Amino acid sequence: MALTKKILVVFGTRPEAIKFAPLIKRLQQDPMFDLTVCITSQHKEMLQQVLSFFAIRADVDLDVMQPNQNLSTLTSVILSKLSPVIAEKKPDLVIVQGDTTTAFAGALAAFYQKVPVAHLEAGLRSNNIYSPFPEEINRKLIGTIAALHFVPTDRARTNLQAEGIAQHVYLTGNTVVDALFMGLKIIEERALDFRDAFSFCKSGERVVLVTGHRRESFGDGFDNICKAITYLAHRFPAVQIVYPVHLNPNVQEPVYRMLGSIKNVHLIPPVSYEQMIWLLQQSYLVLTDSGGVQEEAPSLGKPVLVMRDVTEREEGILAGTAKLVGTSSEMIIEQTSRLLEDADSYERMSKSVNPYGDGTASEQIADLLTRYFTHEA
Numbered sequence: 001m002a003l004t005k006k007i008l009v010v011f012g013t014r015p016e017a018i019k020f021a022p023l024i025k026r027l028q029q030d031p032m033f034d035l036t037v038c039i040t041s042q043h044k045e046m047l048q049q050v051l052s053f054f055a056i057r058a059d060v061d062l063d064v065m066q067p068n069q070n071l072s073t074l075t076s077v078i079l080s081k082l083s084p085v086i087a088e089k090k091p092d093l094v095i096v097q098g099d100t101t102t103a104f105a106g107a108l109a110a111f112y113q114k115v116p117v118a119h120l121e122a123g124l125r126s127n128n129i130y131s132p133f134p135e136e137i138n139r140k141l142i143g144t145i146a147a148l149h150f151v152p153t154d155r156a157r158t159n160l161q162a163e164g165i166a167q168h169v170y171l172t173g174n175t176v177v178d179a180l181f182m183g184l185k186i187i188e189e190r191a192l193d194f195r196d197a198f199s200f201c202k203s204g205e206r207v208v209l210v211t212g213h214r215r216e217s218f219g220d221g222f223d224n225i226c227k228a229i230t231y232l233a234h235r236f237p238a239v240q241i242v243y244p245v246h247l248n249p250n251v252q253e254p255v256y257r258m259l260g261s262i263k264n265v266h267l268i269p270p271v272s273y274e275q276m277i278w279l280l281q282q283s284y285l286v287l288t289d290s291g292g293v294q295e296e297a298p299s300l301g302k303p304v305l306v307m308r309d310v311t312e313r314e315e316g317i318l319a320g321t322a323k324l325v326g327t328s329s330e331m332i333i334e335q336t337s338r339l340l341e342d343a344d345s346y347e348r349m350s351k352s353v354n355p356y357g358d359g360t361a362s363e364q365i366a367d368l369l370t371r372y373f374t375h376e377a
Helices: 014-028 045-053 071-089 101-112 135-145 154-162 175-189 220-235 249-259 273-282 291-300 314-319 329-341 343-350 361-373
Strands: 005-011 033-039 093-097 117-120 148-151 169-171 207-211 240-244 265-268 285-288 304-306 322-324
Touching (some): 005 014, 005 101, 014 093, 117 135, 154 169, 273 291, 285 329, 291 314, 304 314
Parallel strands (some): 005 033, 207 285, 240 265
């Protein structure tokens, strides 16, 4: 067996932490790997909550966030703070996840010191560099840097091939499914029950879960979403609509102004990861612009209506687990009403196979890393 290999994982947001958690737990069990967990705290409180839930301790916290920080400043701060960590730890591999500014800056910092980069959730493309912004360009740039590409779907692999990236591209599924199953097991083992906190999830009543936060929907987009929810709430008074509202003022203002007084619309603060997956379990269908929810909900048989004009997760659309409805009030109303009224339409979506994997991605990636370091892959 080869000598122990040093791996540095770098992440900073709640979605990254969720998707990294099962892989970190798996690699920590393997004596071949000496793992260092480095966080940037691009999301702070939300990130720490996920780490606590999964019992993961950060070895290094760069604590990069500053008031009124723009993307240029954030990128430069991460680079300047991460570079000495890489120099000190001398990792054999740096792993980044997804498409955040942390992921891009992490890959670039590793490249500057000629350390190979592995990209978790590689190959997603919307083919519009401004949507989502800046995520689309981040993942394209990481793709040009990375030495190892762990793609969640065959379509993601095809995207990389179209860009001339064909070596060390591995189809593994998405670790978000691993995290979902791990999280549900933890909830069961700890006997966590959120029925008192979410008493509006009444027995026998259907729940529509809404999440929305993307900046490309600020303004008219969120107004249209709220108009659709208002109509649906009045048309289906027995349906409980639950919306954990993002803290961004561009979201809070229209949502509370337009939906705050509707009896069966429940506007709640952002929830923890374990509360979110519990709510997913209780829901009948989901309206979202979140990438992670598009991947998680199908594993629980929940149809997803994607409130975006484009999605880099076309696999769900093609598999039938999700439909793209944009921010058109008419389309949101039409498709939500169909799922609430037409049992056949609902069953077709709820029973479609999740294209994002079966919960074994972390195991596959750990095996591939072993093979990579022993020159078998």
